Amino acid sequence: MSELRQDPTTNDWIIVAKERTQRPVQFARTENRAPLPEHDPSCPFCPGNEARTPPEAWAYRTGRANEQGWWVRTIPNKFPALRPEGSLERRMENGLFRTMQGVGHHEVVIETPSHNTPIPFMPDGQVEEVVLMYRDRYLALRDDPRVKYLILFKNSGERAGTSLLHPHSQLVATPIVPPYIRRKHEVATQYFDNTGKCVYCEMRDEELRAGTRVVLETERFVVIHPFASRYPFETWILPKAHHPSFGQIAVPEAKEFARVLKATLLKLWKALNGPDYNYILHTIPLKDENEEYYLWHAQIIPRIAHMAGFEMGSGIYITTALPEETAEVMRKAEGE
Numbered sequence: 001m002s003e004l005r006q007d008p009t010t011n012d013w014i015i016v017a018k019e020r021t022q023r024p025v026q027f028a029r030t031e032n033r034a035p036l037p038e039h040d041p042s043c044p045f046c047p048g049n050e051a052r053t054p055p056e057a058w059a060y061r062t063g064r065a066n067e068q069g070w071w072v073r074t075i076p077n078k079f080p081a082l083r084p085e086g087s088l089e090r091r092m093e094n095g096l097f098r099t100m101q102g103v104g105h106h107e108v109v110i111e112t113p114s115h116n117t118p119i120p121f122m123p124d125g126q127v128e129e130v131v132l133m134y135r136d137r138y139l140a141l142r143d144d145p146r147v148k149y150l151i152l153f154k155n156s157g158e159r160a161g162t163s164l165l166h167p168h169s170q171l172v173a174t175p176i177v178p179p180y181i182r183r184k185h186e187v188a189t190q191y192f193d194n195t196g197k198c199v200y201c202e203m204r205d206e207e208l209r210a211g212t213r214v215v216l217e218t219e220r221f222v223v224i225h226p227f228a229s230r231y232p233f234e235t236w237i238l239p240k241a242h243h244p245s246f247g248q249i250a251v252p253e254a255k256e257f258a259r260v261l262k263a264t265l266l267k268l269w270k271a272l273n274g275p276d277y278n279y280i281l282h283t284i285p286l287k288d289e290n291e292e293y294y295l296w297h298a299q300i301i302p303r304i305a306h307m308a309g310f311e312m313g314s315g316i317y318i319t320t321a322l323p324e325e326t327a328e329v330m331r332k333a334e335g336e
Helices: 124-142 179-195 199-210 251-272 309-314 323-334
Strands: 003-006 013-016 058-061 070-076 090-094 097-099 105-111 149-156 169-173 214-217 220-222 235-239 275-281 299-302 317-319
Touching: 003 299, 058 124, 070 124, 090 220, 105 124, 124 149, 124 169, 124 251, 179 199, 199 214, 214 323, 220 251, 235 251, 251 275, 251 299, 251 323, 309 317
Parallel strands: 013 317
Antiparallel strands: 003 013, 058 070, 070 105, 090 097, 105 169, 149 169, 149 275, 214 220, 220 235, 235 299, 275 299
């Protein structure tokens, strides 16, 4: 019989379709990826092609800006969803339809000069530099008074929505707090008001006590497959220290997060034969950074299942994988 599980962080219900549950090995990618060159002369993110991108916003480098010599480079997106210029004035059309100009920031973090080295196979030090760049750019964009929310994310592979194969991530800073984010944080706020505790910290600690959905634990982080996972092999990385905002982490914590992120992505790679995936760094709206109701965390979603009509129409996700079983597969997958 199928089972309904409730996500304590959103109050959403998830269906675990046990009758249709697939063995974890059935989710592995069946086709092999074509090998990529270390350098692609046609790729705008490869060294030597810096003139083909907008001028860099920040880079870890030797030498002059917008030339070779960098090892992590951040640029404005050439085709941005939001731009720094414009007005925040909101206008009404026909008394009902509200509009405003697309003001904000949309940046691309080019993670490595190497065209064919994704995060799971980078040296630890390189991944640490990528995460420190995330932190630097988060702190820089936070200073724009027009920015209300920042989201860091990575699309890896065609199924995840990427258009360029060179390893990169993105950061979008918006002049609004999206309603979806507000709804999530309303649940967390209500839980905190009722209990005086953070629901994410409570969930993390309960997962540690249960143990069956824990993938990896380090001094500062725990990796889990959530009790009410929406997707097969959905993976969360949660810090043990209570920081509502990703921008509040210290450098040592950022470096350890980088190593945990790399190890987790390598486990996913080996368990699922290099799946396409998205990851998102969830953080608190800027005005609430000193509130205690939230915990920043990372969510990794392998793109091995698809939403269908029921999910789109109801908002209730159906998963055909038990997180207890997928976590066990991940624990056994080599991540070093």
